[in-house]
Amino acid sequence: MERLAGGVLLLWGARRAALAVFAGAVAALALPPVGFFAAMFVSFTLLVWLIDGTTGNPERNNSLGLRSAFTLGWLFGFGYFVAGLWWLGNALLLEADEFAWALPLAILGLPAVLAIFYGLATLVARLLWSDGVGRIAALAAGFGFAEWLRSVVATGFPWNAIGYGAMPIPLMMQSAYVLGTFGVSALAVFVFATPALLGTRKGLVPGMLLAVGLVAGHLGFGAYRLYVAPPLPEREKPVTVRLVQPAIDQSQKIENTDRVEIFEKHLALTAAPPADGKPRPDVIVWPETSVPFILTENPDALVRIADVLQDGQVLLAGAVRSEVQGAGLPPRYYNSVYMIDDKGQILGASDKVHLTPFGEYVPFEDWLRQLGIEELISLPGGFSPAVSRAVLTLPTGLGFYPLICYEIIFPGEIEPGLGGARAILNITNDAWFGMTPGPYQHFLQARIRAVELGVPVIRDANNGISALIDPLGRIVDGLSLGSEGALDATLSVDNVPISSAWRHNLNFWLVFGCLGLWALISRMGFIRGKN
Numbered sequence: 001m002e003r004l005a006g007g008v009l010l011l012w013g014a015r016r017a018a019l020a021v022f023a024g025a026v027a028a029l030a031l032p033p034v035g036f037f038a039a040m041f042v043s044f045t046l047l048v049w050l051i052d053g054t055t056g057n058p059e060r061n062n063s064l065g066l067r068s069a070f071t072l073g074w075l076f077g078f079g080y081f082v083a084g085l086w087w088l089g090n091a092l093l094l095e096a097d098e099f100a101w102a103l104p105l106a107i108l109g110l111p112a113v114l115a116i117f118y119g120l121a122t123l124v125a126r127l128l129w130s131d132g133v134g135r136i137a138a139l140a141a142g143f144g145f146a147e148w149l150r151s152v153v154a155t156g157f158p159w160n161a162i163g164y165g166a167m168p169i170p171l172m173m174q175s176a177y178v179l180g181t182f183g184v185s186a187l188a189v190f191v192f193a194t195p196a197l198l199g200t201r202k203g204l205v206p207g208m209l210l211a212v213g214l215v216a217g218h219l220g221f222g223a224y225r226l227y228v229a230p231p232l233p234e235r236e237k238p239v240t241v242r243l244v245q246p247a248i249d250q251s252q253k254i255e256n257t258d259r260v261e262i263f264e265k266h267l268a269l270t271a272a273p274p275a276d277g278k279p280r281p282d283v284i285v286w287p288e289t290s291v292p293f294i295l296t297e298n299p300d301a302l303v304r305i306a307d308v309l310q311d312g313q314v315l316l317a318g319a320v321r322s323e324v325q326g327a328g329l330p331p332r333y334y335n336s337v338y339m340i341d342d343k344g345q346i347l348g349a350s351d352k353v354h355l356t357p358f359g360e361y362v363p364f365e366d367w368l369r370q371l372g373i374e375e376l377i378s379l380p381g382g383f384s385p386a387v388s389r390a391v392l393t394l395p396t397g398l399g400f401y402p403l404i405c406y407e408i409i410f411p412g413e414i415e416p417g418l419g420g421a422r423a424i425l426n427i428t429n430d431a432w433f434g435m436t437p438g439p440y441q442h443f444l445q446a447r448i449r450a451v452e453l454g455v456p457v458i459r460d461a462n463n464g465i466s467a468l469i470d471p472l473g474r475i476v477d478g479l480s481l482g483s484e485g486a487l488d489a490t491l492s493v494d495n496v497p498i499s500s501a502w503r504h505n506l507n508f509w510l511v512f513g514c515l516g517l518w519a520l521i522s523r524m525g526f527i528r529g530k531n
Contacts (some may be wrong), residue, residue, distance in 0.1 A: 005199025008046060009053035016050065020072050023047055024079025024081050024118075027254035030165030031084050033209050033214050037172075037389045040192040047076055048139060048196035051122060051129065054277075066126055067437045073122025075099055077115030080387040084160045085111060087436035094250055114150065114157065120352050121146035125519075132203030133210075134522020136193045140374040141515035142530065144186025148508065151182070151412060155357060159409055164444055166192075172474040174222040180452055180504025181411060182512045187214055190515065226472060239398060240492045242281035242460055243466040244269045246290070247484035250431040250463075259292035262342050266290055269486040270315070271308045282317045283394065287462040288335070288429040291319035295338060295346070306344030314347070314394055315339065315340045315472070316406070318427045321349060323384075332384040335360060337427055348393070351386030354413060389421045400425040400458070408459075409445045411452055416500040422493045424457045426450065429480075431463035439465055447473040454499050456491060 011019060027043035030037045053070040088106045092099040121142035128138035143162055151158035163185030167173045175184050195212040197204040246265050252258055270284050295301055305315060321336035334351035341347055352360075360383040393399040399421035405428045407413070416422070426446055430439035443465040450457040450469045455477075457469040467478025468489040477489040 001198040005049045005052075005196070008049040011050075011053065017051075017071075017075050019046060020050055020075035021079035024076040025083040026078075026409070027162075027165065028083035028160075030168075031160055031281075031434070031437065032168070032444045033437055035168040037168055040057070040162070040165050040188070041195055043076075043080075044139070044189060044193035045199075047072070047122070048193050049199055051126060051135075051139070052199075054126060059275075064147075065199045066123060069126030069129075070119040071122040073125075074115045074119035077118030077519065078111050080118070081111030081114045081160070082108065084437070084441070085114075087433050089437040089530060090434045090436055090438070091432040094254060094353045096259040107139050117146040117153075118143070118152040120149070127263050128290035128516070130519070130522040130526035131200065132526075133194075133197060133207035133523060134519050134526070136190055136196065136202070136203075136207060138519035139193050139353070140186050140190035141512055142517055143179045143189040144182055144512050144515070146337060146513060147185045148512075151410065152188070155354070156410060158411075159406075159445075162192075163188050164441075164448065165174065167448060170226060170447075170451075170473045171219060172221040173227045173448060175218050176448050176504075177225070177499055178504075178506050179367060179511065180501070181448060183504065183508040186511050187218075191215060226474075237396075239283060239396075239493075240279050240281045241392075241468060241489055241491050242270070242274075242284045243458070243460045243468070243479065243487045243489065244284060244286050244289070244290075244379075245461060245464060245479045245483065245485055245487070246288045247463050247482060250429075250434075253289075253292070253429075253431070253462075256292070262290075263304070266317075267304060267308045272486050274488050278432045280310065280313075280491075282313060283306070283489050284309070284313060285425070285427065285458060285460040286315065286317040287460045287466075288318040288319060288337075288427045290427075290462065291338075292315055294322050295319050296322065302340065302344035302346070303339055306342060309340075309342040311342055313342050314429075316374075316392065316425060317398070318429075321351060325482065333382055334386060335383050337392065337403055337404060337425070339393070339394075347395070348390065350392055350402040352383070352407065352408060353386045353389050355383055355385050356406060368392045389415070389419070391421045392425065393421075398422060402427075405429065408457075409451055409502065411443075411449065412448075412501045413452065414419045416502065417498055418453070418455065421455075423455055423491060424453070426457055426459045427461075429462040430446070431461075435482055439463070443467070447475075452499060452504060456493065458491065 006504050017350040023043045023046040027040050029039035051069055074120045087109050090102050092102050116210040118345045124142035129135050147161045161181050165182045166188035191214050197343055248262055266286055274280055317338050319336055319338055321334045325333045334353045336349050339348055340464045380417050391399045392402055400423055401418040401421035402425045410427045430442055446457050446459050447469050449472040450471055454471045456471055460466045464479055464481035468476040470476055477487055481489050
């Protein structure tokens with residue numbers, strides 16, 4: 001290992017840059033659908049050795065050494081995000097004649113921007129770099145801070161945070177209930193980077209002992225929550241939920257010529273009899289934008305829904321909602337979810353708060369128009385963001401907290417206590433991305449939200465993956481990607497305390513502070529020892 005580490009340290013130029021990109025791309029193997037978390041041990045070990053070899057005197061944070069460290073982090077991040085997000089280009093290919101020009105922006109441009117955060121991570125780490133286990137703590141603190149930062153900057157995009165690679169199965173998800181995704185990310189980087197100590201042997205024993213302790217705690221806590229902790233009493237009467245997954249091709253939805261056929265397909269799946277031995281569903285869920293027209297402008301559609309729903313059933317359906325602004329002003333449109341009863345009456349609605357940039361709105365549209373960049377202005381959009389999110393409360397009193405599409409990836413935006421709701425409702429349309437890693441990655445993040453908050457997640461997708469997820473991240477039942485059908489599952493609402501983002505943030509900053517302090521003390525000792 002010493003020879004291997006020495007060889008990496010001595011690399012320079014194109015070979016050094018290529019290895020950094022390669023290390024980042026290898027790390028993406030830990031993400032769904034592969035889920036090979038051990039790949040990150042290779043990636044972060046290589047990254048530590050590459051930073052060890054940054055140009056300049058390690059005793060001093062000269063500009064050359066800092067620039068080199070930032071560049072390495074950026075290259076690592078570029079490899080990671082290209083390998084992990086290339087599937088975003090699939091959405092543009094659905095209308096290739098109009099949007100193919102934007103493929104390089106999606107496949108290379110976005111990763112190039114996101115990689116800046118990992119460049120900042122290695123820059124922070126280089127400021128606190130030393131020659132022992134302290135540098136591992138510095139790298140972990142830097143990446144933990146970077147993951148938190150990219151969840152809040154420019155509306156945020158915390159997709160594929162490093163911590164997700166450390167949580168592929170429920171046994172390895174439970175730490176998120178205490179630490180949140182960003183806390184897990186910081187400690188995961190520490191563990192993944194620890195094998196780098198084999199290259200110098202300095203700090204090997206304490207570093208390995210701590211890493212083994214963290215892994216043991218991670219797995220032990222998971223085993224306790226899954227197999228040892230006593231079950232909590234149910235707070236509400238179990239509810240049978242039907243998840244409708246019509247698997248409608250996205251190109252068919254875009255063409256907008258088969259609206260009646262699409263609507264009737266949803267109704268047919270809704271009306272299908274339950275499987276043998278299963279009770280009649282109480283709640284039926286349709287995916288995001290499943291209703292192919294404005295409901296309030298089509299009373300006949302509400303009549304058809306009433307014809308299909310049985311007594312006492314409630315439909316939760318994704319649809320576009322319009323709102324009149326006034327005379328002479330165009331209406332506003334919202335990406336919404338409606339709650340409709342068996343009489344065809346709209347009992348409530350909730351609009352999407354966090355819109356998808358360049359998918360549901362164009363950021364800085366007026367500024368881009370002034371610059372004359374008409375190609376960007378022509379990208380899909382047109383939705384307005386809601387000011388607040390409304391809890392959808394069934395006539396029985398059970399409340400659902402609606403998160404539409406990728407709103408589920410933002411743990412910090414979920415209201416403390418879920419506004420009185422006892423389950424999360426996540427509707428989405430991942431058919432934009434076809435049979436690619438995207439839907440699998442999206443689904444994992446929904447499972448982690450269930451664990452973080454300690455509440456079930458009802459997830460319904462047009463093309464999959466639809467599932468009922470319990471508060472421990474386990475799949476109660478589900479429909480696979482690309483399959484068509486209707487699934488009935490029993491929702492049990494336990495009397496478990498709902499966790500919150502503020503607690504996760506507090507624990508994350510405690511972890512960050514401990515890692516940063518350790519790195520700082522090691523750095524000071526390193527400089528004194530050299531002097």
